[in-house]
Amino acid sequence: MTLLELDDVTVRYGEAVAVDGVSLTVAPRERVALIGPNGAGKTSLLNAACGVIRPALGRVRIEADDVTGATPGAIVRRGVSQVPEGRHVFTTLPVEANLLLGAYGRVFRLEIVSSTLRYLRSRRDVRDQLDRIYDLLPKLRELRERPAGRTSGGEQQMVAIGRALMARPRLLAIDELSLGLAPMLVQSLAEFLVRLNEEEGVAILLVDQSASLAFSLCERAYVLETGRVALEGPSKDLVGRAEVRSAYLGGSPGAPS
Amino acid sequence: MTTFFQLVVVGISTGSVFAIVGMSLVLVYRATGIVNFAQGVFAVVGGLVTYSLSQHMSLVLAGLLAVLVTAIVATGVAVVAVGIRGRTTHLASLIITVGIAILAEAVLLAAFGEVPRSYSAISDRAWNVGGVLVQPQYAALALVALLAAFGLTLFLRRTIVGQALVASADSPRAAELIGLNLRSIAVIAFALAGALTAVGGVLLAPTVPVSYSSGLTITINGFAAAVFGGLVSIRLALLGGYVLGVVEQLVVGYVDPQYNLIIALVVMLVLIGWRSRGELAV
Numbered sequence: 285m286t287l288l289e290l291d292d293v294t295v296r297y298g299e300a301v302a303v304d305g306v307s308l309t310v311a312p313r314e315r316v317a318l319i320g321p322n323g324a325g326k327t328s329l330l331n332a333a334c335g336v337i338r339p340a341l342g343r344v345r346i347e348a349d350d351v352t353g354a355t356p357g358a359i360v361r362r363g364v365s366q367v368p369e370g371r372h373v374f375t376t377l378p379v380e381a382n383l384l385l386g387a388y389g390r391v392f393r394l395e396i397v398s399s400t401l402r403y404l405r406s407r408r409d410v411r412d413q414l415d416r417i418y419d420l421l422p423k424l425r426e427l428r429e430r431p432a433g434r435t436s437g438g439e440q441q442m443v444a445i446g447r448a449l450m451a452r453p454r455l456l457a458i459d460e461l462s463l464g465l466a467p468m469l470v471q472s473l474a475e476f477l478v479r480l481n482e483e484e485g486v487a488i489l490l491v492d493q494s495a496s497l498a499f500s501l502c503e504r505a506y507v508l509e510t511g512r513v514a515l516e517g518p519s520k521d522l523v524g525r526a527e528v529r530s531a532y533l534g535g536s537p538g539a540p541s
Numbered sequence: 542m543t544t545f546f547q548l549v550v551v552g553i554s555t556g557s558v559f560a561i562v563g564m565s566l567v568l569v570y571r572a573t574g575i576v577n578f579a580q581g582v583f584a585v586v587g588g589l590v591t592y593s594l595s596q597h598m599s600l601v602l603a604g605l606l607a608v609l610v611t612a613i614v615a616t617g618v619a620v621v622a623v624g625i626r627g628r629t630t631h632l633a634s635l636i637i638t639v640g641i642a643i644l645a646e647a648v649l650l651a652a653f654g655e656v657p658r659s660y661s662a663i664s665d666r667a668w669n670v671g672g673v674l675v676q677p678q679y680a681a682l683a684l685v686a687l688l689a690a691f692g693l694t695l696f697l698r699r700t701i702v703g704q705a706l707v708a709s710a711d712s713p714r715a716a717e718l719i720g721l722n723l724r725s726i727a728v729i730a731f732a733l734a735g736a737l738t739a740v741g742g743v744l745l746a747p748t749v750p751v752s753y754s755s756g757l758t759i760t761i762n763g764f765a766a767a768v769f770g771g772l773v774s775i776r777l778a779l780l781g782g783y784v785l786g787v788v789e790q791l792v793v794g795y796v797d798p799q800y801n802l803i804i805a806l807v808v809m810l811v812l813i814g815w816r817s818r819g820e821l822a823v
Contacts, residue, residue: 356717365719368718375711385721388720388721389705389720389721393722447715
């Protein structure tokens with residue numbers, strides 16, 4: 285069964301069509317990339333999957349259940365968490381509070397008293413999960429007391445990923461992992477994601493402008509252009525395609541592969 | 542000299558109310574990014590509802606019920622101010638709260654009449670401290686302000702609910718993405734702040750009678766206190782409230798009661814300017 289399925293999804297902002305009938309699937313434990321130029325509709329598609337925007341047409345399903353139009357919180361509870369573009373850590377709060385809020389958000393419903401009781405009852409689970417994340421990303425343990433706004437870009441990306449993982453997702457959707465980060469840092473984050481995927485079984489949906497990163501990290505990829513899927517398939521097949529090379533990998537058209 | 546200290550004592554008591562309203566504004570602002578210009582109305586609702594209910598029951602029970610009623614009113618204000626879908630911009634929300642404050646005066650006038658209301662204080666005796674009279678009511682106001690400052694600081698820093706409030710204004714987008722419901726957060730912030738301000742109003746009315754139109758002055762004073770702390774610092778809002786209250790009373794005692802608010806606000810403006818310059822220099 286597919287974990288996440290976008291079925292013929294269209295996203296509009298007023299008259300402008302950002303995503304035009306895109307279908308995409310992610311299987312459990314799979315690593316899938318979504319690449320394409322600026323304005324291709326990658327973030328809009330991700331936001332439609334995560335309940336941030338309601339698609340104008342098409343359905344979103346998680347494990348075959350229709351979740352079209354569900355709130356972001358409902359999507360998180362179904363096991364899909366997003367790491368947003370630009371990270372958006374809670375700058376004034378300590379790193380550890382950022383992480384704990386990831387667990388609180390998962391049990392949060394409309395009503396705050398029962399939400400908080402639910403959180404407090406799961407306190408032990410939350411602690412265990414926090415320890416696991418500190419083991420996976422030891423840097424965060426060192427920084428636990430520091431306001432997240434006073435950490436480096438790479439550390440903030442770790443905080444954002446850790447915060448999403450606190451909700452124990454089965455699919456982690458990451459918008460622009462590499463944006464503004466040094467290549468070495470991106471490399472170690474990529475290795476971390478592969479380990480997370482292989483050891484913990486968390487599926488990954490990676491949106492990135494860097495096609496080389498996306499292809500090396502993910503088994504399968506979708507290439508989005510002006511709101512439509514231009515190409516899709518196993519990464520190793522796409523890497524060889526001339527049009528992909530010219531558009532995203534910096535090669536010249538017609539160059540031998 | 543006795544006059545001076547007497548003015549300071551009264552100033553700290555009224556300043557405690559400004560501090561309470563100021564800290565309430567800080568709480569709402571830190572959770573939602575909204576400046577609630579109807580905040581002072583909650584003090585008036587607290588005082589007037591206490592007065593009305595006290596005709597039928599004990600004053601303590603009336604006061605407690607008034608705080609509860611105000612919290613419910615504040616919940617309604619939150620829903621209107623942030624919108625059903627929680628997507629109203631901060632500026633629009635601010636203007637909506639200004640509208641609510643104006644509307645509230647009309648509603649309060651219709652419901653409670655135009656006579657300023659007061660009721661008996663905690664005790665009619667006063668402590669004589671070296672010639673300076675300290676009413677227990679003053680002490681109660683100061684105590685509530687201090688406890689509120691202490692409690693709110695702990696709440697925002699150390700509890701998951703407080704941190705969720707701070708997170709929601711810090712990055713609304715991320716807060717929503719991790720599953721927090723921004724409208725619920727706004728409702729909680731407004732309700733808590735409304736209840737706190739109502740406590741201030743309930744305790745204020747015995748010393749300064751409140752009427753339907755008292756809200757604006759209370760809001761302005763509370764806002765000045767809150768701005769003293771850059772709208773984000775609970776402790777500085779507390780200090781700002783005290784400074785404002787004391788300066789106003791000194792003006793009343795030594796200059797002219799007519800100008801107390803204006804002069805106090807000018808002093809606050811100067812202090813805020815001086816404080817922010819100091820901050821930049823660091």
